[in-house]
Amino acid sequence: MTAYTYDDIKAKVLEGQSLDSDNLNESDLKVYSKILNYLDKHAGSNFYYIYDTYYVDTTNSHVVKVVLKDYYDNFLSINEHLTSKGTAASGNESIITLTYDKELNSGYEPFLMARNWFSELKSEFENDFSDCHMNSFYIQLDYRCQIP
Structure with missing residues (x-):
């Protein structure tokens, strides 16, 4: 197991x-x-950026x-969309949350499952409605089309 330092985390x-840095003591x-x-084991150590780290007292x-x-x-596209709507960037659906209290709770796998499911759905939808495009990161059709 790699023992991450503050500098290791900051680099990501x-x-x-x-x-x-006050919330990153040895413990x-x-x-x-x-x-x-x-x-690192599941996504790869060079395949993600850290958006935030924090401790929840409650x-x-x-x-x-x-x-x-x-x-x-x-992520950038959604941030631009959220900013234009006056919504907090932390609502960005590209952000994956992992928590650890007594055990690890990972949002990584559900995120990938949702992306894979949507990819399949989008492919089927676009085969049936070739003049339309579907987007799932903010749930709406990018182009309104007539669906018979």
């Missing part, structure tokens, strides 16, 4: 984001290392939010 932080780093090692949980590099363009 998404451009434009920052970490609160926190051990927990974040567990979370990041899990993600649930005694450490939280790591990441954006997969494969979805970085979607």
Whole structure:
């Protein structure tokens, strides 16, 4: 298991984001290392950016939010959309949350399952309605088409 340091974590932080070094003591780093090692094993150590890390007192949980590099363009696009609507960027559906209290709870697998499911749905939809395009990151049709 890789023991992540503050500098290791900071090097993975998404451009434009920052970490609160006061919330990354030795005890926190051990927990974040567990979370990041899990993600390294399943997503690959160079395939994600860290969006945020923090500790939740009420649930005694450490939280790591990441954006997969494969979805970085979607992340930027959604941020632009959310900003134009005056909505908080933290509502961006490209952000994956992993938490650790007594055990690891990963949003990585459900995110990929949803993306794979939507890819299949989109393919079927576009085969049946070739003049339309479907987008799932903000649920609406990009182009209104007549569906018989």
